[in-house]
Amino acid sequence: MTQLLALLISWLIEIPIVLITLVITKQLSSHRDICNSLFIAIAATLFTHPLAWESNQILTSYIKFPLRVAVIESFVMIIEGILYTKFLKLSWRKGLLLSILANTTSFLAGFVINQLFYS
Numbered sequence: 001m002t003q004l005l006a007l008l009i010s011w012l013i014e015i016p017i018v019l020i021t022l023v024i025t026k027q028l029s030s031h032r033d034i035c036n037s038l039f040i041a042i043a044a045t046l047f048t049h050p051l052a053w054e055s056n057q058i059l060t061s062y063i064k065f066p067l068r069v070a071v072i073e074s075f076v077m078i079i080e081g082i083l084y085t086k087f088l089k090l091s092w093r094k095g096l097l098l099s100i101l102a103n104t105t106s107f108l109a110g111f112v113i114n115q116l117f118y119s
Contacts, residue, residue: 007045014106022098052072
């Protein structure tokens with residue numbers, strides 16, 4: 001799988017999760033809130049995805065897959081959680097939980113897609 005394809009899959013999964021979660025929890029009250037949240041979700045993934053991709057490439061020779069994924073995804077979730085907290089004006093718990101939900105789902109879907117089509 002290429003980095004671009006992985007990024008597109010991440011966006012296709014994470015953006016709807018972020019928006020749906022914010023709607024369900026009544027965090028969005030206007031068209032502007034929706035647009036801002038969409039932009040933040042796109043930007044957060046665009047910021048962390050290359051870092052995660054490159055970290056994985058660098059650490060492949062040094063750390064086995066399960067630990068490598070746990071470390072990298074933990075950092076991604078924390079960074080995106082901070083971004084969601086700051087820019088979506090969520091509590092730190094809600095921002096982190098939103099990031100955990102979006103990134104866990106995205107990782108699992110990407111993993112399954114990679115196993116089905118690229119292994």
